[in-house]
Amino acid sequence: MPLLDQLSHLLGRASRALGLDTIDAFPPGHRYADTRWDKAYFDIPSDYKPERIEQAMADAITNTPSVFTYIVHPTPRMQRALLAVIHGRLRRGGSPPNDLLAMLVDAYDSPRTPEALPGLRAAIASTAGYDPSMRVAHLAAWLADMPAAFDVIDAQP
Secondary structure, eight states: OOHHHHHHHHHHHHHHHTTOSBOSBOOTTSTTTTOEEOTTTOOOBTTOOHHHHHHHHHHHHHHOGGGGGGEESOOHHHHHHHHHHHHHHHHTOSSOOHHHHHHHHHHTTSTTSOOSSTTHHHHHHTTTTSOHHHHHHHHHHHHHTOGGGGGOOOOOO
């Protein structure tokens, strides 16, 4: 390996170790290693531990729910952050947050997305082939029947 390549490699490793790089996935071998996000929307330093990464992602979703669109295979904690926003909007009345519900339906198009609430995958899958607006309406109705599900406390695995 030429000296310039070695130097570049070492600088890259040092940059990641110091948290100067932005990452777009959990470390290899992590239980949510399939989860990916767009670095343009999430500024996650490379020196963050997985728990802190997930908390930063959940906080970003709570503050700006539309960023959920830029996550592939969101973790249950990330989904619960979105569900909490949805639940808050439903409690305040008015029309359901169809845009947020549609993001959740889209996330479950992949079987590799972990389930955040028992029965959520089945509820979404039961509407496969329906018009997107019908899928969202069905999910809103299903979630409305589960008010206690949003008050879940995150437990350490």
